[in-house]
Amino acid sequence: MKILVAHAIEQEKVNIALKNAEVVQCQTGVGKVNAAMHTYQAILQHQPDLVINMGTAGSVDHKLGDILVCDKFADREIEKVSEPLGMPYIFSFAEELEKYAYLFPDEKRFVCNSGDSFVTERLDTIGDVFDMEAVGIAQVCKLLGVPMVAVKYVSDIIGENSIKGWEEWLIEGNKGLQLFFDEMYKRS
Numbered sequence: 001m002k003i004l005v006a007h008a009i010e011q012e013k014v015n016i017a018l019k020n021a022e023v024v025q026c027q028t029g030v031g032k033v034n035a036a037m038h039t040y041q042a043i044l045q046h047q048p049d050l051v052i053n054m055g056t057a058g059s060v061d062h063k064l065g066d067i068l069v070c071d072k073f074a075d076r077e078i079e080k081v082s083e084p085l086g087m088p089y090i091f092s093f094a095e096e097l098e099k100y101a102y103l104f105p106d107e108k109r110f111v112c113n114s115g116d117s118f119v120t121e122r123l124d125t126i127g128d129v130f131d132m133e134a135v136g137i138a139q140v141c142k143l144l145g146v147p148m149v150a151v152k153y154v155s156d157i158i159g160e161n162s163i164k165g166w167e168e169w170l171i172e173g174n175k176g177l178q179l180f181f182d183e184m185y186k187r188s
Contacts, residue, residue, distance in 0.1 A: 001018075001022070001049045002021065002023075002046060002047065002048045003021050003022070003023050003048055004042055004043060004048035004051045005026065005051075005053075006027075006038070006039050006051060006052070006054075007026075007053070007054050007055050008030050008132070009027070009029075009030065010027060011171075012055040012056060012174065013027065013174075014054065014174060014177045014181055016052075016184075017185055018103070018184065018185055018188040024042070024046045026042040028136075030132055031132050031133065032075070032114055032132065033136060034133070035133035035137050036136035036139060036140050039051065039137045039141070040143075043144050043146055044144075048146060050100055050146070050147050050148070051149075052148075052150070053133065053134050053137050053148065053151070054151045054152070054181075055173075056131070056153050056169065057129035057153070057154060057155065058129065058130045058154070058157070058158045059154045059156075059158065060157070060158045060159070061128065062129070063154060064155070065153070065154060065169075066154040067153050067154075068110040068112075069108070069109055069110065069151055070110045070111060070128070070149065070150040070151075070152060071092060071093045071094050071097055071149055071150075072090060072091070072094070073092075073111070073113075073137075073148075073150070074090045074111055074113045074125070074126045074127055074135065075089045075113075075114060077115050079125055090111075090126070091135065091141075091142050093138070093141070093148050094109065100147065100149070102187060102188070103188060110128035110129065111126055111129075112127065112130075112134040112135070112150050112152060113127025113128075113130045114130070114131050114135035114136065115132065115135075116132060129152045130158065131150075134152075151177065151180060151181075153169075153172075153180075155172070
């Protein structure tokens with residue numbers, strides 16, 4: 001099995017090893033477009049069986065340090081025009097991920113909401129965590145038929161400590177994600 005791990009910035013990268021799997025890293029850069037372009041190129045080059053997007057995200061309803069496994073991805077900009085234009089804005093991988101359930105056995109699945117801005121105040125939109133890349137990666141994965149899951153570390157509470165909190169929690173996020181993937185290794 002080959003797994004492509006996509007992260008936005010160097011500070012979000014963690015070492016991932018899984019038994020019987022080749023793991024390839026892809027740094028996407030910040031934002032939906034960068035994430036989509038770099039993921040597209042990496043999928044064509046490496047032909048992975050699974051894409052894991054990992055990194056930090058803001059939340060309203062979860063605590064700092066929580067780690068959420070997401071299998072649905074919403075585009076907050078497209079959501080605003082989805083109904084009149086008939087455009088999809090939520091991408092789900094629930095079915096495609098069934099064969100990888102052993103990697104995430106006890107995990108409840110969540111919704112990651114992505115957009116091209118750093119969320120600093122509560123929004124009237126769907127989502128458990130908010131980032132700037134996951135939906136771009138999800139769209140590419142849907143297009144190319146590759147299952148995708150995101151593992152997000154809650155690094156800031158939206159409306160309370162957004163940008164400053166994110167910068168301070170980035171190091172803790174890296175440690176938390178490393179522990180999560182170390183545990184995943186034991187299950188693989």
